[in-house]
Amino acid sequence: MSNAPKKKVTRLDYCQFLLSSQINYTQTYFADHSAQFSHDAINRYAAGDQIPPRLVWENVQSQIVQSKNGFVIFDDFVLDKNYSTQMELVRYQWSGNAKEVIKGIGVVTCVYVNPDTNQFWIIDYRIFAPEVDKKSKLDHLREMLFNAVHHKHLLFRVVLMDTWYAAKDELLFIEQLDKIYYCPVKDNRLVCMDRTSKKYYPVDQILWSQDELRAGRLVHIHDFPAGHQVKLFRFELSTGRTEYIITNEVSQDWTPATQDVWNWRPKIEEFHRESKQVTGIESCQCRTARIARNHIGCAMLVWVRLKEVASQTGQTIYQVKHGMLSDYLRQQFRSPAVQMTLA
Numbered sequence: 001m002s003n004a005p006k007k008k009v010t011r012l013d014y015c016q017f018l019l020s021s022q023i024n025y026t027q028t029y030f031a032d033h034s035a036q037f038s039h040d041a042i043n044r045y046a047a048g049d050q051i052p053p054r055l056v057w058e059n060v061q062s063q064i065v066q067s068k069n070g071f072v073i074f075d076d077f078v079l080d081k082n083y084s085t086q087m088e089l090v091r092y093q094w095s096g097n098a099k100e101v102i103k104g105i106g107v108v109t110c111v112y113v114n115p116d117t118n119q120f121w122i123i124d125y126r127i128f129a130p131e132v133d134k135k136s137k138l139d140h141l142r143e144m145l146f147n148a149v150h151h152k153h154l155l156f157r158v159v160l161m162d163t164w165y166a167a168k169d170e171l172l173f174i175e176q177l178d179k180i181y182y183c184p185v186k187d188n189r190l191v192c193m194d195r196t197s198k199k200y201y202p203v204d205q206i207l208w209s210q211d212e213l214r215a216g217r218l219v220h221i222h223d224f225p226a227g228h229q230v231k232l233f234r235f236e237l238s239t240g241r242t243e244y245i246i247t248n249e250v251s252q253d254w255t256p257a258t259q260d261v262w263n264w265r266p267k268i269e270e271f272h273r274e275s276k277q278v279t280g281i282e283s284c285q286c287r288t289a290r291i292a293r294n295h296i297g298c299a300m301l302v303w304v305r306l307k308e309v310a311s312q313t314g315q316t317i318y319q320v321k322h323g324m325l326s327d328y329l330r331q332q333f334r335s336p337a338v339q340m341t342l343a
Contacts, residue, residue, distance in 0.1 A: 025280025051297030070156035
């Protein structure tokens with residue numbers, strides 16, 4: 001074993017480990033496979049750095065191909081910590097992936113989509129920790145959307161988000177920014193069918209004519225300002241479930257076009273899957289919030305880099321990541337570190 005002094009770990013070193021490793025993303029695995037860095041040095045780095053979400057934007061902005069037809073999509077996902085004990089930032093919360101309440105760290109994400117090129121990029125994120133910062137997921141959405149418009153100066157036309165974010169204040173805030181939204185509402189969301197009616201009905205109890213099924217219908221949502229109308233659409237998903245979509249683009253008069261817009265929303269779920277599968281974002285087992293935040297930040301930066309290489313080489317992120325393992329296997333076939341023998 002070498003007696004050479006161990007080096008100080010940098011952010012670049014930690015990100016390089018997450019990018020290069022294929023199966024294990026822990027500090028112990030990092031130290032075990034590094035001649036330069038001790039476990040203590042790695043932990044000191046992780047506890048001492050401060051990676052704010054803005055670093056994602058600083059690293060991704062040069063990659064983004066903007067479009068006036070762009071979408072900004074909001075959603076959240078949970079980093080599973082079901083088997084953790086006494087980890088800061090971990091709380092019980094609903095996981096859309098697990099379809100149940102689990103222990104984990106919640107992350108609210110914002111993805112930019114260019115529908116003209118069929119490309120998407122993570123542009124912002126927030127750790128959901130209301131016990132720490134007193135902010136709800138809706139607070140994080142407003143903050144990130146405001147930044148996208150007024151600080152990032154992104155070109156986009158439409159905001160897409162899930163049912164959880166379809167609250168009155170958020171929808172009116174999007175309108176104040178002069179943007180269009182498309183989002184689903186729950187079956188029990190109350191609406192009335194005309195400006196003068198005082199009768200509100202759950203959307204799943206509305207009777208629809210064939211013309212309305214084709215073109216949508218104007219409705220007033222309960223508790224919205226007087227006279228405020230949105231367009232409501234109803235369509236069947238491939239799973240057999242009925243979806244109700246509202247939009248402030250009241251000129252929209254074609255249900256299939258609404259479906260086409262809504263079909264871009266899964267791009268953010270694609271990002272969530274990729275980040276979990278190729279960056280190790282879910283793998284940090286350290287207990288302190290600072291280390292967890294830095295690990296998540298580094299994982300986001302690794303996704304940005306993998307996305308850049310994938311775009312440059314015409315590959316998927318998975319092909320780029322697994323290609324490094326393929327290179328290793330080819331090297332081992334040429335010159336095995338351990339030779340196979342047979343009797």
